[in-house]
Amino acid sequence: MNILDRINKPNDIKDIDREDLPELADEIREFLVSHVSETGGHLAPNLGCVELTMALHRVLDFPEDKLIWDVGHQSYVHKILTGRKNEMGTLRQFGGMSGFPKTSESPCDAFNTGHSSTSISAALGMACARSIKGTNEKIAAVIGDGSFTGGMVYEAMNNMADIKTGCLVVLNDNNMSIDRNVGGMSTYLSKIRVGQQYNDFKGNVEKILMKIPVAGEHLARGLKKSKDSIKQIFVPGMFFEELGVTYIGPIDGHDIDVMEATFRKALKLNRPILVHVKTVKGKGYTHAERHPSYFHGIDPFDIQTGKVMKDRKVMTNTGVFARKLVELGKADPRITAITAAMGKGTGVAAFAAEFPDRAFDVGIAEEHAVTFAAGLATSGLVPVVAIYSSFLQRAYDQILHDVCLQKLHVIFAIDRSGLVGADGDTHQGIFDTAFLSHIPNMTIIAPKNRYELTRAMEWAVAYDGPVALKYSRGEAYYGLKEYNVDIEYGRSEMIHRGQKLAIVAVGNMVQEAEKVYDRLLADGTNVTFVNARFLKPIDTDMIDELSKDHKHIVVIEEEIKHGGYGSLVEEYVMDRHLDVDVTVCAIEDTFVQHGSVEELRRMLKLDADSLYDRIKHIISTDCTE
Ligand SMILES: Cc1ncc(C[n+]2csc(CCOP(=O)(O)OP(=O)(O)O)c2C)c(N)n1
Numbered sequence: 265m266n267i268l269d270r271i272n273k274p275n276d277i278k279d280i281d282r283e284d285l286p287e288l289a290d291e292i293r294e295f296l297v298s299h300v301s302e303t304g305g306h307l308a309p310n311l312g313c314v315e316l317t318m319a320l321h322r323v324l325d326f327p328e329d330k331l332i333w334d335v336g337h338q339s340y341v342h343k344i345l346t347g348r349k350n351e352m353g354t355l356r357q358f359g360g361m362s363g364f365p366k367t368s369e370s371p372c373d374a375f376n377t378g379h380s381s382t383s384i385s386a387a388l389g390m391a392c393a394r395s396i397k398g399t400n401e402k403i404a405a406v407i408g409d410g411s412f413t414g415g416m417v418y419e420a421m422n423n424m425a426d427i428k429t430g431c432l433v434v435l436n437d438n439n440m441s442i443d444r445n446v447g448g449m450s451t452y453l454s455k456i457r458v459g460q461q462y463n464d465f466k467g468n469v470e471k472i473l474m475k476i477p478v479a480g481e482h483l484a485r486g487l488k489k490s491k492d493s494i495k496q497i498f499v500p501g502m503f504f505e506e507l508g509v510t511y512i513g514p515i516d517g518h519d520i521d522v523m524e525a526t527f528r529k530a531l532k533l534n535r536p537i538l539v540h541v542k543t544v545k546g547k548g549y550t551h552a553e554r555h556p557s558y559f560h561g562i563d564p565f566d567i568q569t570g571k572v573m574k575d576r577k578v579m580t581n582t583g584v585f586a587r588k589l590v591e592l593g594k595a596d597p598r599i600t601a602i603t604a605a606m607g608k609g610t611g612v613a614a615f616a617a618e619f620p621d622r623a624f625d626v627g628i629a630e631e632h633a634v635t636f637a638a639g640l641a642t643s644g645l646v647p648v649v650a651i652y653s654s655f656l657q658r659a660y661d662q663i664l665h666d667v668c669l670q671k672l673h674v675i676f677a678i679d680r681s682g683l684v685g686a687d688g689d690t691h692q693g694i695f696d697t698a699f700l701s702h703i704p705n706m707t708i709i710a711p712k713n714r715y716e717l718t719r720a721m722e723w724a725v726a727y728d729g730p731v732a733l734k735y736s737r738g739e740a741y742y743g744l745k746e747y748n749v750d751i752e753y754g755r756s757e758m759i760h761r762g763q764k765l766a767i768v769a770v771g772n773m774v775q776e777a778e779k780v781y782d783r784l785l786a787d788g789t790n791v792t793f794v795n796a797r798f799l800k801p802i803d804t805d806m807i808d809e810l811s812k813d814h815k816h817i818v819v820i821e822e823e824i825k826h827g828g829y830g831s832l833v834e835e836y837v838m839d840r841h842l843d844v845d846v847t848v849c850a851i852e853d854t855f856v857q858h859g860s861v862e863e864l865r866r867m868l869k870l871d872a873d874s875l876y877d878r879i880k881h882i883i884s885t886d887c888t889e
């Protein structure tokens with residue numbers, strides 16, 4: 265019988281003999297590789313967290329104690345140890361287990377995560393709540409070295425020093441973000457991690473020297489003067505100690521005994537503690553150890569070869585964007601590119617390879633990325649900030665206050681706009697029109713296909729102001745290329761002029777709407793078909809014109825309805841008292857779970873069949889005479 269067979273509910277790991285823990289770790293790794301090779305998912309981060317999670321589960325009592333996972337992509341082992349191993353086959357699938365912690369899934373998931381750098385803030389909040397309530401649960405957060413580049417971490421650490429209560433922060437340092445980690449904090453952690461020669465005493469160098477009778481003061485004065493010698497006395501964790509956070513480490517993040525003993529001690533102390541553990545991303549599966557970035561988030565793959573099953577390589581919107589960005593960069597030295605730790609995911613890595621001096625990876629720091637871009641723009645450069653739609657949400661004020669208020673020439677390349685699928689509700693890019701369209705000086709373009717994306721990029725470089733280009737995850741649409749792609753400010757594209765009912769589709773939904781248009785044409789219904797193209801400003805001339813001889817406008821967008829493009833059209837029609845009805849096919853007031861985009865569209869009635877039925881109904885009831 266496998267030891268893993270004895271892990272069926274939370275805390276079961278406590279009943280496993282210490283000498284059996286290495287075997288259990290091996291079984292968990294094998295279980296992870298076997299399941300994730302079928303479902304896809306974040307394999308390398310989870311392989312690196314096996315012993316770390318086991319050690320935490322031996323010292324914490326679930327569900328009373330709280331364990332928060334930063335980003336949460338590395339929480340599969342936590343889920344296995346809290347009675348969900350049998351759901352691993354449904355990982356990230358429609359109706360199945362999420363790839364991130366979900367309080368709705370288990371009381372052992374203390375906090376929903378998905379976006380980086382939130383765990384310490386949440387843990388601190390829980391620790392203070394514990395003091396107020398007078399309870400005594402243990403509270404711990406696990407955060408990676410990549411997530412440690414996020415600004416919220418420093419806000420929380422700053423606050424932590426004032427909050428005298430127990431809170432364990434485990435810094436899981438595998439020397440990797442998705443790609444190579446970047447920035448000063450990463451360098452600092454590397455120095456500690458590689459065990460650079462330093463005195464192993466804790467606390468402030470000077471304080472300790474001052475304790476030495478007679479010579480101490482002289483030494484301390486001497487040290488103060490000779491900067492170099494202070495640099496040579498590299499005391500690990502001084503950064504944290506100076507902030508009032510006790511630092512312990514670095515310790516081996518694959519040695520369960522050492523971690524268990526350290527965590528037990530740390531959790532007894534009634535003050536903020538940071539335990540720095542060193543792990544290997546992808547540990548235990550050779551392909552993932554060798555290629556931790558490739559196996560950070562992987563599609564279903566062949567275990568033997570480590571190759572993904574996907575048969576054909578497709579040209580994605582990201583690929584189209586990256587190729588065009590390099591082309592534009594060659595033609596225009598003002599163009600710079602910025603990514604927030606997503607170089608490969610956004611395609612900025614391709615630009616960086618060509619123009620290393622004009623590309624910037626700022627770490628997981630979207631707020632900083634935007635205002636950094638604003639700084640570049642004030643100096644006459646043209647920064648392209650490439651950030652996934654859902655990650656851009658945290659930079660709202662930087663977009664408004666630092667870019668749009670000054671009407672700076674910053675181009676936002678918003679990838680993963682619309683449904684992303686398996687990453688679920690924290691990652692669906694369905695709010696960007698809503699959070700951008702009301703900002704003065706902002707222009708929003710939603711290209712319908714790969715050709716329009718490249719033209720829109722050219723247009724954005726030529727236009728002197730803030731522009732947001734939004735495009736979806738996955739394959740670039742090749743269709744409708746026969747239509748001219750002549751981008752004119754604020755103008756939509758009339759693909760076909762019919763009568764009575766007009767379909768106005770947005771961005772990636774033009775492809776879905778085209779299927780509906782074709783079916784309607786096939787059954788003799790000659791509707792008008794418009795590609796919205798500009799979401800802000802909306803094409804009011806087009807709406808005025810349609811309202812003269814159409815009964816109904818149907819807007820189709822993969823966006824939250826409130827504040828989306830459709831609501832802007834409705835607002836305009838009402839303001840002008842135009843004699844045309846408007847129906848907006850969009851996402852009602854809800855978050856959208858994980859699943860395939862096709863399944864999610866069916867659930868949201870944004871698939872071609874549902875849209876066709878809805879439009880046929882409108883035609884039969886509202887467009888009769
Ligand atoms: C706000 C935000 N930006 C970007 C991401 C994308 N992302 C997910 S995991 C990750 C790297 C995390 O690195 P680390 O914390 O070291 O965890 P590891 O995968 O190395 O265990 C990034 C950039 C995100 N989830 N949230």
Ligand SMILES: CC(=O)[C@@H](O)[C@H](O)COP(=O)(O)O
Pocket residue numbers: 306335337378442560561609680684687737
């Ligand atoms: C965990 C996380 O936030 C990233 O790894 C994200 O899952 C990447 O998304 P893509 O797969 O769309 O690049």
Ligand SMILES: [Mg+2]
Pocket residue numbers: 408409410411436437438439440441
């Ligand atoms: Mg890491």
